[in-house]
Amino acid sequence: MSSVNQDFRLDDALLSKVLAVLNAYQDPYLKQGLVDAAMVNKLALEGRRLQLGLVYPYPCQSQYRDTVMAITNALVAACSEIDEVEAEIDLQIKRYSALGNIPPIPNVKQVIAVASGKGGVGKSTTSVNLALALAAEGANVGILDADIYGPSIPMMLGVEDFQPVSPDGKHMTCANAHGISAQSIGFILTDDQAAVWRGPMAAGTLVQLVNESLWQDLDYLVVDLPPGTGDIQLTLSQKVPVSGAVIVTTPQDVALADAQKGITMFQKVNIPVLGVVENMSFYLCPECGHKDHPFGSHGGSRIAERYNVPLLGALPLNIQIRENMDKGTPSVVAEPDGEIAAIYRDLARQVAAGLALQQTQTTVSIAISDDE
CATH class of the missing domain: 3.30.300.130 (Fe-S cluster assembly (FSCA))
Known part of the structure; x- marks a missing residue:
């Protein structure tokens, strides 16, 4: 330390x-x-x-x-x-970036990228609840919706009607929701507009959203990335002072295969992977309490062990998580004393502590085993 x-x-x-x-x-x-x-x-x-x-x-x-x-x-x-x-x-959160050659973002101390190899694994749900959990634990937090083609953060935070303004003609205001700041291309495009852009244009938009938003003294900026390992992810690693990354997956083999690609991508660009989150880990019957694993079991723990990173949390397949997001009140704020919120808060503490520990390490290595 x-x-x-x-x-x-x-x-x-x-x-x-x-x-x-x-x-x-x-x-x-x-x-x-x-x-x-x-x-x-x-x-x-x-x-x-x-x-x-x-x-x-x-x-x-x-x-x-x-x-x-x-x-x-x-x-x-x-x-x-x-x-x-x-x-x-x-x-006291210290300013820290794993990429020392990239200038810091004004008023932002640390940047957490949340990524997944494929869509539909609950990455945005994880991003929003992680940001809210960090705030619930006492940090100043913002979230950036970097999924240019499918922005969902405005709906998940219940701020779809927010429209940024530019007080100086150069920078945009952010939305405030549930105690965190938020920025998204979804605030600029109308409901029926699609971002039909080639990769470089989408990547350029990401850089603008990062650098031209009026962030207000943030300890952490959580970046909700689009799925995959394309232009936006590469631009993030080259233009944004990322501190660490979180990988989101589900237990089934196809999701795990793509999650591995996400981990190796961050490895190649020298961004430490802080851990893996496994969504839809199990289903708990509300009537009899029977636990079932419809998408397989222990996939997240296997990939975390293989790449020598922590399994940060295993979230159940739970209708309340989905309903809370649709209402614009994610689980961490809708049911702050509930079991789901407790998992996200523990996840947030692990991520933040991992970043604190990263600052004491001069090099980061990820061990890869040939064993499946």
Whole structure:
């Protein structure tokens, strides 16, 4: 992790004990102790109350309470000088791109590409819920609909009627929906208009949407890519400072074959793959609770293992997911305390923590096995 400014005001003996306890607590997503992860920035004692400052490099505010309780119990047990802990927690997302030769996007710290080898696997649903889950965990988030030929983000966010304006004649405003910013070619084309464009023109439109949108101090920009490995994906890797990519698939063999192409594409352009999301993983009967796998089983985990990347989540075949998207209220906001939202929030924490860890690595390698 990148270093943080430290303000430690404890005597050496107590400081040593406190740091040992804090480092013994492993962050579940970074897989590091809090000291090793450079997350501790303040330690002071007021009477018998320890004042603790933590700086997280990824959003996870839903985890704060449990973390502070666990740390407090451990510190009180190990240090007789401490009866209670007062924690102050901050979130600091660093600007980061896996492609160092591409200029940053103004007001955007990190860019997450969401891709799939083929259409119909729930990529846009994943993109929208990932963006909303990152926001729910405390980040400032935007989403860019890069599917020029089939933009669906306006409908999924319930902002089909939004029309961008240009306050300076050079840049476009973004829509605001459910606490995130959104931009799409769908805001510019009418409902019945099709983008009948050759690849270079579509790719040029992507660059314009990225650079000419008025993004407002974003920690993360989620880019919902079109399916496949064509002009738009190549332009993204050459013109946009991408931080990492997420691959979306379903368990059946044809989807997995195309997902592998997506992974190898990002490998070739030196964009780290943060993990795989498996949609339509299983069907759970609402009447009897029987679990069935209509599209096969463990496909996502097999491809994740083969390419040495995490399986970020397995989403069920669930009618509520589809109905929520059609209403313009995705699962993360429609049912924030539901099981589906919990999966997306865990997915978001994994993606963001993976990006934080990428910043400590100078090279990225993906191991490929010949075994299927």
